[in-house]
Amino acid sequence: MLNIGNHQGETVLTLVTLLEEALGRRAVVREVALPATDVAETFASVDAIHELTGFVPATGLAEGIPRFVAWFREWHGV
Structure with missing residues (x-):
């Protein structure tokens, strides 16, 4: 893991x-x-995953949260 x-x-x-x-709710x-x-x-x-795969994080929370919420809404039709 x-x-x-x-x-x-x-x-x-x-x-x-x-x-x-992102959700438009409090x-x-x-x-x-x-x-x-x-x-x-x-x-x-992320040292271990970088050593194994070369993965380097490129998306911070401020970008990732709205993208995830948009994906979730589209995927679940909400």
Whole structure:
């Protein structure tokens, strides 16, 4: 199993905001305290998949989320 992402960390709030914009709907956001056992900041390392396949990330969330939502809507007819 390999991570597929990029070397850029993103906040959950950024993800939610991009989804809201792409979906044209507001999310109900409930902020909770970060558990002491959680890692405060992380990102996917793509080193292993790059070594095996040469894959280099080229699409960030700001471009990928709207593209995914458009694909999903078309595929599912919604």
